[in-house]
Amino acid sequence: MAREMMFAEAMAAAIMEEMQRDPNVVFYGQNMAMTERDPFLKRFGKERVRITPISETAEIGAGVGAAMTGLRPIVELYMNEFMLVAFDQVINEAPRMRYMSGGQVKVPLVLKAGFGFAAGWAGQHSNCLYHTMMGIPGLKVAIPSTPADAKGLLTAAIRDENPVVYLHHYMLMLDKGNVPEGDFIVPLGVADIKRAGTDVTIVATAWMVKKSLAAAEELAKEGVSAEVVDPRTLAPLDVKTIVGSVKKTGRLVLVDQAPRQSSAAAVIAGEVAEHGFGYLKAPVRMVTALDTPIPYSEPLERYVLPDEEKIISAVKSVMAKQSVGV
Amino acid sequence: MTKAEALSSERLIWMYAQMVRIREFEERVKRTFTEHPGVMRGHAHLGDGAEGAIVGALATRAEHDLVMPSYRCHGYPLVLGTPARNLMAEIYGRKDGVCGGFGGSMHLADPARHFPCTSGIIAQSIAHATGAGLTAQVKKTGQVVYCFFGDGATKQGGFYESLNLAAIWKLPVVYVLENNQYQAYTHVSLEDANEMAGDPLSQKAQAFSIPGETVDGTHVLEVFEAVGQAANRARDGKGPSLVEAKFYRLSAHGNAITVPPVPTQFPEHEAVEVYGNKAEYAEWKSKDPIVKFRARLVGNGTLTDAAAKQIEDRVATEMEEAVQFALASPLPAPEEAVKHVCA
Numbered sequence: 001m002a003r004e005m006m007f008a009e010a011m012a013a014a015i016m017e018e019m020q021r022d023p024n025v026v027f028y029g030q031n032m033a034m035t036e037r038d039p040f041l042k043r044f045g046k047e048r049v050r051i052t053p054i055s056e057t058a059e060i061g062a063g064v065g066a067a068m069t070g071l072r073p074i075v076e077l078y079m080n081e082f083m084l085v086a087f088d089q090v091i092n093e094a095p096r097m098r099y100m101s102g103g104q105v106k107v108p109l110v111l112k113a114g115f116g117f118a119a120g121w122a123g124q125h126s127n128c129l130y131h132t133m134m135g136i137p138g139l140k141v142a143i144p145s146t147p148a149d150a151k152g153l154l155t156a157a158i159r160d161e162n163p164v165v166y167l168h169h170y171m172l173m174l175d176k177g178n179v180p181e182g183d184f185i186v187p188l189g190v191a192d193i194k195r196a197g198t199d200v201t202i203v204a205t206a207w208m209v210k211k212s213l214a215a216a217e218e219l220a221k222e223g224v225s226a227e228v229v230d231p232r233t234l235a236p237l238d239v240k241t242i243v244g245s246v247k248k249t250g251r252l253v254l255v256d257q258a259p260r261q262s263s264a265a266a267v268i269a270g271e272v273a274e275h276g277f278g279y280l281k282a283p284v285r286m287v288t289a290l291d292t293p294i295p296y297s298e299p300l301e302r303y304v305l306p307d308e309e310k311i312i313s314a315v316k317s318v319m320a321k322q323s324v325g326v
Numbered sequence: 327m328t329k330a331e332a333l334s335s336e337r338l339i340w341m342y343a344q345m346v347r348i349r350e351f352e353e354r355v356k357r358t359f360t361e362h363p364g365v366m367r368g369h370a371h372l373g374d375g376a377e378g379a380i381v382g383a384l385a386t387r388a389e390h391d392l393v394m395p396s397y398r399c400h401g402y403p404l405v406l407g408t409p410a411r412n413l414m415a416e417i418y419g420r421k422d423g424v425c426g427g428f429g430g431s432m433h434l435a436d437p438a439r440h441f442p443c444t445s446g447i448i449a450q451s452i453a454h455a456t457g458a459g460l461t462a463q464v465k466k467t468g469q470v471v472y473c474f475f476g477d478g479a480t481k482q483g484g485f486y487e488s489l490n491l492a493a494i495w496k497l498p499v500v501y502v503l504e505n506n507q508y509q510a511y512t513h514v515s516l517e518d519a520n521e522m523a524g525d526p527l528s529q530k531a532q533a534f535s536i537p538g539e540t541v542d543g544t545h546v547l548e549v550f551e552a553v554g555q556a557a558n559r560a561r562d563g564k565g566p567s568l569v570e571a572k573f574y575r576l577s578a579h580g581n582a583i584t585v586p587p588v589p590t591q592f593p594e595h596e597a598v599e600v601y602g603n604k605a606e607y608a609e610w611k612s613k614d615p616i617v618k619f620r621a622r623l624v625g626n627g628t629l630t631d632a633a634a635k636q637i638e639d640r641v642a643t644e645m646e647e648a649v650q651f652a653l654a655s656p657l658p659a660p661e662e663a664v665k666h667v668c669a
Contacts, residue, residue: 026464047464053494058487061453062460068442069392069461088447093454097443101435102425103666105443137667161669 002148002178010147010179011112011168012039014154015074017182019044022072025158028052029059029076029112056086060111064094064163067109072158077113080129080167087132094163095138109163110154116207116257117170118305122296128258128289130205133165134234134267140164140188141234145209147177149232152186160188169206189236193245197227200315201245203268204255205231208306212255215311224319234264242268243276250281251318255306260288282321285314328386328554330547335628341385341546342623343637345377345616348401350638350645351410352577355400355417355431356592359581362653363589365418366581370431371398372592375544375576378615379504381405382549382571383472386557390440390467394455395474397432397446402474406439410644411651420655427658428666448509449475449482452501456488459497459566470560471499472553478509480530481517489566493534496565500556503527503568504543506575511596528570536566543571544615574610 005013019025019040028050033041040049052059056077063073077083083090090111097107117126134141142157142164144150150168157164186192194209195216204212209230216226229245231238246252252272254265265286272284287306295301317324333341352372358365373380380401384393393402403413408424416423417431424436432446442458445451455473462469479485480503492499505527507514514521520529531538537556541548549571556567577592578599584590593599597607623629629637 024465026460050495053487053490055487055491057450057484058453058456058491061450061484061488062457062491065394065442065454065457066460066464067457068437068454069458070465071457071461073457073460088450089453092447093445093450098669099666100425100429100433101437101443101666102423102428103669104425104435104437106669108669140668 001181003181004176005147005179006173007147007150007168007175008173010151011154013179014151014158016040016043018155018158019048024070025072025074026050026066027074027076030054030078032076056082057089060086060089061093063109063111064089064097064107067107067163068097068105072108074110074112074158077111079117079125080113080115081124081127083111083113083129090133090165091136091139095136098162099138106161107163108161110157110166111163112166112168114170115167118301119171120296120298120301121294123293126294130167130234131258131262131264134237134264136235138162139235142166142188142232143205143234144168144232145172145194145206145230147175148179149186149192151179152184153188153232156185156188159185164188167206171207172210186232188233189238191229191231191238191241193227193241194230195226195228197225197249199225199249200251200253200318201227201229201242201249202253202255202311202315203229203231203242205234205264206257208255208257211306211308212311215308215315218308218312219315224315226315237268237271239271239275243272246272246276247279250279252280252284253311253314253318254284254286255311256286256288257306258289259291260286261291263288282318283323285318285324287311287314328551328558330551337385338623338628339637341381342619342629342634343641344381344405345546345619346638346641347404347410347644348377348380349374349616350641351400351404351413351648354414354645354649356577358649359591365653366590367419368430369580369583370417371580372577373398373401375506375574375615376401376504378546378619379502379543379549379571379573380474382546383474383500383502383553385550386554387470387472390469392440392442392458392469392471394442394451394458394471395444396448396451396476396479397444398476399432399434399444403434403436403439403441406436406441408436408439408441410648414648414652415655418652418655419657420652421658422651422655426662449479449484451475452479452488453484455499456492456497459492459499460495462498463495468561469498470557472502473499474502474504476509477503477505477507477514477518477527480527481509486533489534489536489568492566493536496563498560498563499566500553500560501566501568502553503570505570505572508575508579508596510579511600513601526570528568531568536568538568538570540570540572543573544613544618546615546619573615574613576611576614
């Protein structure tokens with residue numbers, strides 16, 4: 001059974017269901033569960049649903065300690081930038097404990113945060129920071145693009161025995177889609193082909209999946225059949241599915257809302273260069289944000305970010321086997 | 327029980343033995359640099375001088391209570407019952423180490439003995455201990471978390487954020503501030519606002535409206551009483567406390583940082599090496615917590631000099647055996663390195 005719901009509702013459903021299923025799941029963060037009317041508070045009580053001060057190091061660090069000793073915390077961080085003030089805990093604590101202890105402890109922790117808020121939030125609240133976290137052994141990074149994946153990946157993250165950074169895109173929060181009810185898991189590390197095609201592979205994440213699908217519809221009108229692949233998690237990264245798609249289409253366009261330098265797109269391009277070079281009929285193209293901070297004013301912001309037009313133009317250049325100058 | 331006078335002779339002798347064990351273990355780690363050059367990698371931090379604080383605090387714990395210190399972590403698991411040989415083997419990077427050679431000196435762990443893990447980044451483990459307190463509270467385990475950290479950590483955001491969180495949630499955590507007077511190489515008088523104003527560091531507890539007390543950390547029984555009271559408070563659901571044990575680290579912060587193949591050694595203590603203050607070092611050396619406790623126990627007839635000597639000999643044998651065991655233990659197989667990344 002599936003039910004149509006919004007992305008935000010799908011995430012809430014995953015948390016609600018997992019808290020119901022497992023009494024060790026706790027949920028806390030800033031500015032949440034402030035009144036008795038809060039649905040999580042009503043259902044699970046003050047012990048398991050907590051409001052925290054603005055203390056990311058304590059919030060995430062306590063999550064690490066609680067996870068090591070038997071709870072499964074979900075820390076609501078709201079914006080991926082807010083993790084930066086406690087980045088030691090994200091990068092150098094949570095994913096290190098199991099390894100340094102020689103496998104004696106585990107850290108089943110979910111760090112949940114929104115990102116990519118392309119709506120005039122300017123330089124410090126619109127970033128895509130997944131590239132800073134996808135290269136940390138022991139840390140998983142989930143980045144859903146649909147309400148169904150939002151629920152399935154969050155459920156998988158909560159049940160995972162390792163720290164998982166779960167990133168949800170602000171511009172997708174109100175999107176609706178069919179979401180399976182009850183127990184529904186999207187395994188971490190499995191890409192999904194969002195649209196099948198034969199001429200070109202477009203790899204995209206989160207909001208960029210939506211833009212790539214729209215671009216693919218436009219391209220279809222011109223006789224170009226694009227396949228859209230969503231990795232769904234950047235760590236682990238399902239290189240096999242991506243290379244499999246490139247083997248079929250022979251062409252690759254990577255769409256990433258983050259700046260180009262050190263982007264997820266660049267990492268995937270490197271993997272395809274190593275494992276799929278022989279399949280390529282044309283140079284790989286990366287459609288990324290420009291290497292600038294995110295500006296405030298709308299025309300400036302639009303100029304910096306990838307969009308449908310930029311994706312279409314990249315696909316066309318790939319179809320024409322055009323190389324682009326540095 | 328938090329009154330030192332109620333401690334049995336047997337318990338007092340146990341406490342003395344634990345202090346001697348920590349000291350001898352640390353001495354053997356230190357001697358490794360000269361006796362077996364090249365065996366030790368990276369950075370080792372010793373707890374000699376802290377024995378009164380460590381044992382005084384841990385003597386108050388109930389069997390299931392958790393112990394979560396920082397990277398200066400050799401002493402605690404010894405008291406909890408982790409065999410010295412497996413701790414030494416870990417510090418030597420061997421297969422039989424408590425973490426199989428994955429952690430080393432700064433990251434000892436023995437969760438089966440209520441010692442989950444340690445962090446090498448200053449003050450970050452204070453947040454972890456706070457989270458362990460959350461687990462104890464949510465799961466109603468009745469556990470108290472003993473969180474140890476140095477004076478340097480009290481200048482970190484993690485300290486303030488964690489104590490505030492523990493205070494508002496009334497978490498069962500005892501924060502033991504081991505004021506050994508030096509953060510790495512910098513003396514506390516150069517970096518602590520309370521110290522500069524002539525106030526004790528435990529005054530920081532007032533920022534969270536929780537109890538804060540300073541005790542003589544070279545006096546194991548003073549630590550025992552203060553931490554015992556704080557642990558009782560935590561156990562009764564009244565929340566966290568801060569206990570400052572003031573003592574003096576008797577060795578340098580850690581072995582010298584050298585680049586291979588230059589061999590590394592333990593330098594002189596910073597008081598001498600950096601500040602040229604031999605008098606300060608000598609003064610605190612004369613307050614050695616082990617010497618003081620031994621004199622007390624022998625003085626009041628709890629222990630004869632011969633019995634004390636017997637303990638010391640037994641410990642020397644134990645630690646010699648630990649060194650030999652660690653040296654004989656094989657290095658881990660290289661391909662083991664990819665294990666334990668994810669559960």
